[in-house]
Amino acid sequence: MITLYTGPTPNGRKISIALEELGLPYEVQAIDLAADEQKQPDFLAMNPNHKIPVLRDDDIVVWESGAILLHLGERHDPEGLILPKDPKRRLEAIQYAFFQTGGVGPNLGRLGAALRKEGEKNQEMIDIFQGEMERLFGVLDRILADGRDYLAGDYSIGDIMHYPWLKFPLDLGFPGLLKHDRVVAWLNRIGDRPAVVKGMGVPG
Ligand SMILES: N[C@@H](CCC(=O)N[C@@H](CS)C(=O)NCC(=O)O)C(=O)O
Known part of the structure; x- marks a missing residue:
């Protein structure tokens, strides 16, 4: 099960684009940045840098948009659609x-x-x-x-x-x-x- 913690911002959308490209089912948890939800203890336990996006993928929690895209490419992209195999x-x-x-x-x-x-x-x-x-x-x-x-x-x-x-x-x-x-x-x-x-x- 994949959960994307995100907001209506460019960094969050990098990840929803990649998930859509890969055709992966995912749940969206919208984080209210204006209300500082990203600074609450539950969120900080996932990302001490208090920023979206964060991805939970079963046993893995990963933050930083570039690292998340690499993870998706490595785990979920058998055809090399977003992360080439060569x-x-x-x-x-x-x-x-x-x-x-x-x-x-x-x-x-x-x-x-x-x-x-x-x-x-x-x-x-x-x-x-x-x-x-x-x-x-x-x-x-x-x-x-x-x-x-x-x-x-x-x-x-x-x-x-x-x-x-x-x-x-x-x-x-x-x-x-x-x-x-x-x-x-x-x-x-x-x-x-x-x-x-x-x-x-x-x-x-
Ligand atoms: N380098 C990070 C940047 C993430 C980022 O700047 N997220 C912003 C929204 S686009 C954020 O969550 N800001 C809230 C805060 O700084 O408290 C990445 O690429 O994931």
Whole structure:
């Protein structure tokens, strides 16, 4: 039995997308972040870092979205749909998953927080994180320049890690993103997948 502890955020949706891609039955436990449910003792016993997503899979509890996707790929993906079986391709998929946790995740997260801040905004922070996001859009464009459809060639956890985050600037029409046609086409390709549409709607 799989239980996903999640919320309506990009990090949570990475996991619901992967579960939908793999066609796995799972139960959703929506965590109310605004009410600090993630800081209650029951939740902290699963994840001392008080953040969603957390996955319980029978005897295993795992947190950190990248680690959860690796677990799902290792335990539940016999066809290599999200985590390739070929060692070289598998490493490439893992590389792009790590790239998201060190790149788009923290930078877009902090940019969003700086833009949402009430009262006087810290323009220096906005400039730093926006500049880094623009650089990262350029890096993604360079990766896709050889005509590949997905970051690691075939669809993988590398794409799943990026999509829910980059859907924000795509929907908001960030010029720094929209100027990269290849990046926009890649995101739309991912967004057209039925499992992605379903996963993005979790929790309902
Ligand atoms: N590096 C973590 C980040 C998870 C994360 O930032 N979760 C946020 C929501 S998107 C959260 O639960 N925040 C609540 C808190 O910090 O108390 C991952 O990839 O799983």
